[in-house]
Amino acid sequence: MKQLRAELLKIRSTRTTTGLLVGLIALALLFTILTCTLSPISQLLTEREQANVLSFGSVAGVFAALAGIMLFTSEYRFGTIRPTSLFNADRNRLFTAKFIAGMLSGLIFGVIGEGIVLSVGVGIFKLRGVGLVMSGANVTELIVGAVIGTALWGAIGVGIGAVVPNQVGAVISLLAWGFVVENLVFGFLPTIGRFLPVHAADAMMGSIQDKQLPGDVGVLVVVAWALTLAVVGLALLRRRDVT
Amino acid sequence: MTYVIESASLSKRYGDVLAVDDLSFNIEAGTITGFLGPNGAGKSTTLRMLLGLAKPTLGHATIFGKPYGELDEPALRVGAVLEATDFHPGRSGRDHLRMLSRAVGLPDQRADDVLELVELQEAARRRVKGYSLGMRQRLGLASALLGDPDLLVLDEPANGLDPEGVRWLRDFLRDFASRGRTVLISSHVLAEIAQTVDRVLIINHGRLITESTLEELTARVGGVVRVQSTKPDQLALALHREGIATSRPNDHTLLAQGTTRERVGDIALAEGIAIHELLTEGSSLEEVFLDLTSEVVAP
Numbered sequence: 001m002k003q004l005r006a007e008l009l010k011i012r013s014t015r016t017t018t019g020l021l022v023g024l025i026a027l028a029l030l031f032t033i034l035t036c037t038l039s040p041i042s043q044l045l046t047e048r049e050q051a052n053v054l055s056f057g058s059v060a061g062v063f064a065a066l067a068g069i070m071l072f073t074s075e076y077r078f079g080t081i082r083p084t085s086l087f088n089a090d091r092n093r094l095f096t097a098k099f100i101a102g103m104l105s106g107l108i109f110g111v112i113g114e115g116i117v118l119s120v121g122v123g124i125f126k127l128r129g130v131g132l133v134m135s136g137a138n139v140t141e142l143i144v145g146a147v148i149g150t151a152l153w154g155a156i157g158v159g160i161g162a163v164v165p166n167q168v169g170a171v172i173s174l175l176a177w178g179f180v181v182e183n184l185v186f187g188f189l190p191t192i193g194r195f196l197p198v199h200a201a202d203a204m205m206g207s208i209q210d211k212q213l214p215g216d217v218g219v220l221v222v223v224a225w226a227l228t229l230a231v232v233g234l235a236l237l238r239r240r241d242v243t
Numbered sequence: 244m245t246y247v248i249e250s251a252s253l254s255k256r257y258g259d260v261l262a263v264d265d266l267s268f269n270i271e272a273g274t275i276t277g278f279l280g281p282n283g284a285g286k287s288t289t290l291r292m293l294l295g296l297a298k299p300t301l302g303h304a305t306i307f308g309k310p311y312g313e314l315d316e317p318a319l320r321v322g323a324v325l326e327a328t329d330f331h332p333g334r335s336g337r338d339h340l341r342m343l344s345r346a347v348g349l350p351d352q353r354a355d356d357v358l359e360l361v362e363l364q365e366a367a368r369r370r371v372k373g374y375s376l377g378m379r380q381r382l383g384l385a386s387a388l389l390g391d392p393d394l395l396v397l398d399e400p401a402n403g404l405d406p407e408g409v410r411w412l413r414d415f416l417r418d419f420a421s422r423g424r425t426v427l428i429s430s431h432v433l434a435e436i437a438q439t440v441d442r443v444l445i446i447n448h449g450r451l452i453t454e455s456t457l458e459e460l461t462a463r464v465g466g467v468v469r470v471q472s473t474k475p476d477q478l479a480l481a482l483h484r485e486g487i488a489t490s491r492p493n494d495h496t497l498l499a500q501g502t503t504r505e506r507v508g509d510i511a512l513a514e515g516i517a518i519h520e521l522l523t524e525g526s527s528l529e530e531v532f533l534d535l536t537s538e539v540v541a542p
């Protein structure tokens with residue numbers, strides 16, 4: 001699909017995505033090295049405790065969502081939305097291309113983020129003489145969940161950017177939602193909060209906290225969020241004049 | 244007769260502002276049309292509606308017989324630039340063009356071809372951040388040329404160009420149109436495009452004020468043609484027969500009122516009278532333009 005090739009080139013031809021990737025790598029390394037070396041060994045022994053540390057790769061979701069947000073907001077910010085709209089007169093195809101591109105870049109963020117956390121984390125465990133007690137199936141669920149979840153965050157970012165084309169507004173919305181709103185709702189009303197995207201995505205990685213959704217339900221919920229945002233974003237994109 | 248561009252009662256309302264008001268015009272193939280009007284006249288809004296970027300409040304516009312969005316791969320038939328600054332500063336000019344050409348299935352080579360066409364090869368791999376305004380204008384033009392279009396729509400392409408750049412653009416557009424292709428180019432300064440265009444559409448407050456050739460425009464508002472000839476009396480008679488009033492400031496000079504150089508020249512030729520000087524004076528085009536656009540438009 002030619003529009004997708006165009007979107008992938010857009011992502012590669014500026015430093016924005018590379019910058020986000022560097023940020024992710026730095027944060028994943030920093031967190032993993034610090035928690036795995038500084039936590040008392042007594043707190044790294046159960047499956048739940050280990051999963052909790054090793055699931056930190058899902059932080060890639062934040063970076064993937066930011067990268068996804070940029071796909072629309074940077075076009076509005078720099079005015080490239082005009083040539084882009086002239087060359088992609090079919091807004092459905094434009095949106096679909098960005099949605100898939102956001103998901104693909106998210107996939108890469110997920111592989112890198114979880115890859116770093118898992119390899120470095122398990123490596124440090126070994127050095128400290130802590131054996132990995134997680135079952136193979138659980139490790140697989142953790143990896144697959146983190147990677148797929150991050151890919152979906154890339155798509156959600158695209159939807160957010162289509163709904164809120166102002167870059168600062170979109171980024172603030174994402175961060176306020178992910179770090180404040182969801183945690184408040186989950187804290188007070190976990191039965192509702194667990195259906196919100198961050199917590200549903202966490203559930204995809206297996207059992208890491210109480211009151212979460214089963215993993216398979218989590219996937220469906222996150223997909224539903226991504227699609228809902230896509231439908232709203234596409235409707236707004238089609239209605240909005242490019243000025 | 245089918246037109247390249249047809250605008251039928253195009254209107255656009257932004258809140259209380261009627262940016263474009265019942266605007267109808269047609270543009271024929273092979274012409275260069277200047278789309279003129281002072282700041283805020285509604286030029287950009289009209290172009291955005293032509294190009295499917297903004298939805299008309301009323302009316303509709305077609306390009307090659309269809310709304311822009313319904314053309315099959317419109318960027319291969321219509322090249323357009325709306326702002327000179329529509330680039331990601333951190334992306335190279337070449338990558339900007341490659342991403343656009345990929346979207347319509349053109350090979351990357353096409354980006355290099357158009358870069359050469361606008362003489363921007365050397366800067367191609369540099370980030371746009373470091374481009375001058377003139378270079379950005381050229382890059383924008385290059386993007387419009389990617390699809391090898393039959394119609395160019397340019398919003399104020401001469402903004403920020405130095406005189407040499409303006410001349411380069413003029414020659415370029417002339418050459419483009421000489422092969423039967425069509426250009427619509429907007430400006431708020433008549434002088435900037437007077438030597439480029441065949442026809443002008445003048446709008447103000449979103450309404451069409453005048454649609455004519457440049458020469459007609461000059462003539463209509465009382466252009467004066469100064470002509471030097473060895474037989475001024477005979478020429479004056481011939482001009483009078485054609486209904487053109489003349490005056491005679493000195494022995495060899497005639498001033499012909501409200502006509503064009505072409506017309507005076509043709510009449511002189513028909514009479515076999517030699518002409519030594521032929522020029523338009525009196526109200527300059529810019530005065531004509533200011534005159535037309537400062538008219539009070541009835542609400």
Ligand SMILES: Nc1ncnc2c1ncn2[C@@H]1O[C@H](COP(=O)(O)OP(=O)(O)OP(=O)(O)O)[C@@H](O)[C@H]1O
Nearest residue numbers: 243257260262281282283284285286287288289431
């Ligand atoms: N997105 C918008 N929202 C509200 N008003 C707008 C919008 N775009 C244009 N207008 C208004 O519509 C009118 C026409 O604007 P437009 O940009 O089309 O004029 P223009 O002829 O291109 O002017 P200029 O020579 O300054 O580029 C102006 O009064 C402007 O304020």
Ligand SMILES: [Mg+2]
Nearest residue numbers: 286287288398
């Ligand atoms: Mg304008």
